[in-house]
Amino acid sequence: MLKKISALFLAGATASVMVACGNAAGADSGSGGGGDDKITMGFSQVGAESAWRTANTKSVQDSAKSAGFELKFSDAQQKQENQIKAIRSYIQQKVDVIAFSPVVESGWDTVLKEAQAAKIPVILTDRAVDSQDTSLYKTFLGSDFVEEGKKAGTWLVEEYKDSKDPVNIVELQGTTGSAPANDRKAGFAEVIKADPKFKVIASQTGDFTRAKGKEVMEAFLKSNPDIDVLYAHNDDMGLGAIEAIEGAGKVPGKDIKIITVDAVKDGVQALADGKINYIVECSPLLGPQLVDLAKKVVNGEEVPARVVTEETTFTQEQAKKVLSSRQY
Secondary structure, eight states, rough: HHHHHHHHHHHHHHHHHHHHHHHHHHHTTTTTOOOOOOOOEEEEESOOOOOOOOOOHHHHHHHHHTTEEEEEEEEEEHHHHHHHHHHHHHHHHTEEEEEEESSSSOHHHHHHHHHHHHHHEEEEEEEEOOSOOOOGGGGEOOOOHHHHHHHHHHHHHHHHHOSSOOOEEEEEEEEEHHHHHHHHHHHHHHHHHHSTEEEEEEEEEOOOHHHHHHHHHHHHHHHHHHEEEEESSSSSHHHHHHHHHTTTTOBBBTBEEEEEEEOHHHHHHHTTTTTTEEEOOOOOHHHHHOOOOOOOOTTOOOOEEEEEEEEEOHHHHHHHHHHGGGGO
């Protein structure tokens, strides 16, 4: 009897060791998508430069928590070198999937090849990269920034369709080299170029921040006394510019018409108040879609190479209707 009990105990212990080794092997392989294993996602954020970015971060964090993900989060503080370090750290930690919103478009091939060699899928969120090798990432989730610029330009053309006078435009660009800055500028320029009365007399980066938007707009006002329109690549820069315009004794929305992109709550409030004239929406609430895509790529499922978010535009009257329900 004792021999039988001893044999059963030995068999059970051996099985336990085998199961433990099997789990360890699975962990070492970096494949957390199989079965009921928790998915570990490394997410590198651009920074916290605007209300939009803060809302985007919260959306990702909340969605990851709801999905039961283990989220490893890093803030790059708008520096590419910080983001590359974060991605390499995620590779070393053998996360299941890496997602990041690139600070700028260029310079990612080396680190993305490292992720590919480690067999860790990558998802681009909000911003694209300009790599010719699209196999380095599984999908890009975000807005169509060129289309956003076109929407801004289309409103401007319609607003001044009956005017024959020159329309002097100043432009507050986003972070130099970033996809939204490049694309929003290109889309806007493409639409207004057909009519020579539209002239961009000054264009400079405001780094997507309210403080820099105010600073650059102050400089624009000093060097260009006859400004008709401001096109800001995001609401925060536009809100900073409003302070500069008011400080110069002018009335935003009247003396200088203002077009912005994002539709964060403060921007929509300024639109409802008549200080901004038109806003093109760019939703930061990408978390649910990101989590869904992450599950699929970890499990080896096919996903679209490009996932575009659905967005709209707002006039003053539309802003008044949606203001109370804005989530960010």
